[in-house]
Amino acid sequence: MPSKVIQNKEQKKEKLLEAAFFLFTRKDINEVSISEIAREAGIAKGTFYLYFKDKYDLRDFLIFTHSKKILEKAIEALDQSQILSFEDSVIFIISDIERQLQQQPLLLTFIKYNLPLALFSSHLSSSIKDDRYSLKHLFVERANQSGYRFENPEAVLFMILELTTSVFYQTMIHQIPCSFAEIRPSFYQAIRAILSIGHPEKA
Known part of the structure; x- marks a missing residue:
């Protein structure tokens, strides 16, 4: 069974993916900031960089x-x-x-x-x-x-x-x-x- 730390990490990544998909399907990527993605996901901006190097990396992953x-x-x-x-x-x-x-x-x-x-x-x-x-x-x-x-x-x-x-x-x-x-x-x-x-x- 995955530890709570691993589960929490996966949950944060999933929130990032959901938030980014929501924003990217409603705005041009150039109009979306990492701060906005983090805010929509309900996580700290610094946490974003634990998973992706920038918003384009996140977009490509999606x-x-x-x-x-x-x-x-x-x-x-x-x-x-x-x-x-x-x-x-x-x-x-x-x-x-x-x-x-x-x-x-x-x-x-x-x-x-x-x-x-x-x-x-x-x-x-x-x-x-x-x-x-x-x-x-x-x-x-x-x-x-x-x-x-x-x-x-x-x-x-x-x-x-x-x-x-x-x-x-x-x-x-x-x-x-x-x-x-x-x-x-x-x-x-x-x-x-x-x-x-x-x-x-x-x-």
Whole structure:
């Protein structure tokens, strides 16, 4: 059982995360001070630096943890499905991410284009120790099983996630150039077109 000291430390960190998420989803980060975050969390300003070096470090940690949860839920849903084909697996994961973000527009507003940070950032806080490669492994494994060959599979996955978050953010939040419902068929056609580059018949 964790000691009271450890529990207290974790509770303070959780309060910081909740306070920062509340403020970052309502103001531009440049308008939010560390003092304001600490005040919202109900802790001393000096305590902030026990966990994060600055507010940008905290923001990146939040983006990472929320993005990781989104990806993990999508992978769990895929595991429970009967889908085996590579392309259908990728489309399923993107569709599940779509579903999650449609239900949490405030989270999408915060993450913006940064979902790939959960897999590809090398500049995250040293306090992040989670495995960032499960989706990479799944992508490569299912591609190989289906006979797909990409010169750089991680780059392909990165492009897909970049396209996904950019399209979701612009269409769901700003309706640019239209609503996501209008662009949805073309969006998934574009994802399949990217994946088709490594199709066995073209490899």
